Amino acid sequence: MNAIDKKLFDAAETELLRFTTAGSVDDGKSTLIGRLLVDTKGVFEDQLDAAKSVEDKKGAKGAHLALLTDGLQAEREQGITIDVAYRYFATPKRKFIIADTPGHEQYTRNMVTGASTAHLAIILIDARKGVLTQSRRHAYISRLLGIPHIVVAINKMDLVNYSQEVFDKIRQDFSDFHTKLGLAGGDITFIPISALEGDMVVARGDNMPWHEGPTLLEKLESAPVTGKINAEDFRFPVQYVSRPQTEELHDFRGYMGRIESGSVKVGDAITVLPSGLTSRIKEIVTFEGNLQQAYAPMSVTLTLEDERDISRGDMLVHTDNQPRVEKELSAMLCWMHETPMQPGKKYLIKHAATTVKAMVTALDERVDINTLERIPSPPELKINEIGKVNLKLLKPIACDAYAQNRATGGFIVIDDFTNMTVGAGMIQ
Amino acid sequence: MTKATLTHLQTLEAESIHIMREVVAEFRNPVMLYSIGKDSSVMLHLARKAFAPGPLPFSLLHVDTGYKFKEMYEFRDWYTKEIGAKLIVHRNEEAIAQGAHPLKLGVARCCGALKTKALLDALEAGGYDAAMGGARRDEERSRAKERIFSFRDEFGQWDPKNQRPELWDLYNCRIHEGESIRVFPISNWTEMDIWQYIKLENIPIVPLYYAKERQMVKRGNMLIPADDAGNLKEGEVPESVMCRFRTLGCSPCTGAVYSSANTIEEIVAESAIATRSERETRIIDHGSNSMEDKKKEGYF
Incomplete structure (x- = not known):
């Protein structure tokens, strides 16, 4: 079997990994994504040609890699990224969805959005600059959103002569503050890369x-997807x-x-919440026929005895x-709208x-995401601030702490007058 | 129980089903846009899965320009009947009667009249508050930034800079009277996923996707179907070419690719090694920003 046949043969069996990339304007995030797409053939020639023709006009080396990811007119005009963009590529081992979040404008809002569905976060650090305030932000938000795997990619190694000393120092600095802030634990991998030249990204x-550890792609291909x-x-x-x-189908x-989590079998004793009614699973119905058991994240239809x-x-x-089953909740809240959140105001939450x-009964503290100081x-x-709130709900909901269960611990906040999504919360 | 993992196609399928059920649960009067192409075929198949064993709880809406391929109309009428779906066809009869054609009006104006205006009129006529469409984020750069639940104002327009944040799988479905949401249940599918899934699930597709000898004209680097004389410019001479279509649109504006792939396996194999994007065969995408501009005006 040749390589392509092999890929096709296996394709129906590959897993899906979702990851998010965080980095500032100059960390080379767009270049890194462009590099991943180009080196895994995740981009077509005509798209590459279009990006290269713009690069020729602008003249900066390697700029076409970054241009591949510019979506909207205003972004191309201003050379910035405005909104979360989703990118796709595949290797014979896995399919990948990248939530590409911008580094500056609406930073927190966008990163929280991208992080909410990710199995893995890539935090980019410029090797010449080392660990900066923004690196702390990235680490904090990744942890707050419960991303199980973190990759710290130390980029632009070509500009520091591929120096192991530089890499070791940044790794030490990052690990130190990570421990100091109580964020330690979990899976953290440090990888030295040059997105521009391609070192340790795919090749x-x-x-x-x-560097004896994995390349970035090896890490992306091996991190467990069941983690979230x-x-x-x-x-x-x-x-x-x-x-x-x-x-x-009359009856x-x-x-x-x-x-959303766990698994279920025919015959299992179940309880309906919040009512507390009980029954047993009679059937697990799907288009293809009934199943004996099913597990997350399958979409199914259940009937009861x-x-x-x-x-x-x-x-x-x-x-x-x-x-x-609670009517009063304590939660970490990330605010996403120009109109600030004020205690005492009523909102809708979708959980x-x-x-x-729901009514916000107290705003206990705000976390300065740059210093991680609690005010x-x-x-x-x-907008873009994170704080700890207490909420009182009109009706009780069945929920878990976000740290235990992302699916039943997260909620969005909707302004019931404008209908805008104004915040995202994580139940404590 | 052992920790089980879904394959990427099962994961995407479960996500799309979850999205469609949210739509039906939260909206008063949803509709599914049906364009007869492979993405629509997959979306429709997912919808049948989502609501089995019951029937589809919404109608299919085909916005017809009158310029679709004959094989597409035949397929549409056969397949919707086969699965018992309710089909609504809407055409901008006024523009069609006036002879709107891309070679006469230019591509932008023709699309504006026969697609965008027709779609907005159809949605208004039906009073739909949600319209599901088979667009994918990997198709085009402005689509990479669009939400799965994409808000439209009372004029049906998209404002890319003022989109609602979309977190986890919690979709904000709230709108005021006159506003609507476009929902893209297969946002996260790639072209390759679509073909793999069609193969895996044996989903029927329009025969135009399979290669055969067809009468075509070569225009620049594109192959334009010559079965309708109105598609030809002066001096163009049709010739027989072994080819197939990677995407399907209106016959005057959809190019074919050289190919001898006439089984689904061969199409999947060809997609795996394709070096040019599928949208390259769509004349309407050419020129800078066209999709973004069209979407802002209300295009799907």
């Missing part, structure tokens, strides 16, 4: 024989109740949703493994498949 190159899903606790938010009422009542009053927003869980009215009792939370 190892000849310039850093002293909680495999223990079965959580099934009911999205939609199916009652086709056709002749052959069918199916609960449609996605298994008993007729129960269940509607959208309810959550099915194992009777012997239940989440909290799993339910939307509920007690601020008057409000401005």
Whole structure:
């Protein structure tokens, strides 16, 4: 079997890894993504030609790599990235989705967005500058959003003569502050790279024989993708109740949703939250036929042994493994709108498949994401700020701490007058 | 139980199904845009999976320019009937009666009248508050930045600089009267994913995707179908070419590629080694910013 046939043969069996890239304007983030796309053939010749023709006009070496990722007119005009962009590439081992988040404008808002779905974060550091304030921000947000794998890519090694001393010092500095800030633990990998020249990105190159760890791509191909899903606790938010009422399905009542975490089998004893009603799983229905068991993140339809009053927003869980059911929550909140968040104001929160009215009863503290200093009792939370709040809900919801379960611990905040998404929260 | 992992196609499938169920649960009157192409075929297949064993809880809307290939109309009528879907066809009859044609009006004006205006009129006529479409983020650079649930103002327009943040799989579906959301359930699929999935699931597609000898004219580096004399410019002479289509649009504006791939396996193999993007065969994308500009005006 030749290489292409092999790739095709395996393609249906490859996994999907989602990662986010964080870095500032000059860290070479766009160049790195361009390099990954070009070296894994994730970009087509006509797209490359288009980028190269612009590069020829501007004249900067390697600029076409960065130009590949510019999306909107204003971005190309200003040479900046405005919004989160999603990129795709594949190797014979895996498929990848990159959430490419801009380094400056609306920095926190965009990085939090990109991080929310990522298995892995690449934090870029310029080898000439070392660990900067922004590196702390990146590390803090990656940890706050519960990204299981962090890669610190020390870029522009070509500009420091591929020096191992420079790399070692930055690694030490990063590890020191990481420990000091209580962020230690988890999977952190340090990789020296040159996105411009290509060293240690896809190919190892000849310039850093002293680096024995993985290349960036090797790390991306080997980090476990199960990390962000909680495999223990079965959580099934009911999205939609199916009652086709056709002749052959006259009495069918199916609960449609996605298994957000854990797994479920026919016959399992379940509890409906928040009502507390109980039953057993009768069938796991799919288009292809019924299954005996199913697991996250599959979208399935469940039927129960008993007729129960269940509607959208309810959550099915194992009777012997239940989440909290709460009307008052403590959460870390990232604010995303120009109009600041003020304690006492009412909002809507969307959590799993339910939307509920909520009031912010207290703003305990704000985290300065540059120094990680905690400022007690601020008057409000401005755009791109992160703080700890207490919320009172109109109705109770079934939830877990975000650190235990991303799917049942995260929520978005919606302004019920403008309908804008104004914040993102992580239940504590 | 052992820790199990889904393959990338299963992961994408589960995500798309989750998105469609959110749409049906949260919107009053959703519709699915159906363009007959391979992406629409995959999206429709996913919709059937999402709502099985019940029927599709929404109609399909085909915005027809009148310039689609004959094989596309035949396929549309056969397949929608086969699966029992309700199909609505909307055309800008006024512009069609006036003889709108890309060679006469120019591509931008023709698309504006027959696609964008027709789509906006159809959505208004149906009173739809959500329209699902089969666009993918890997297709075009402005699409890489569009949300899965993409807000449109009361004029159906997209404002790329004022998009709602989209986190986790929590989609904000709230709108005011007159506003709407375009939803792209296969945003995260790539062209390769689409072909692999069509193969894996045996999804029927329009025969134009398979190679055969067709009457074409060569225009620059493009192959333009010659079955309609109106597509030809003066002096152009059709010739028989072994080719197929990577994407399907209107016949005057859709180019073919040289290919002898006439099985799904061969198409997947060809996609795996393709060095040019599929949108290159769409005349309408050429010229800077065209997709972004069109989307701002309300194009899907």
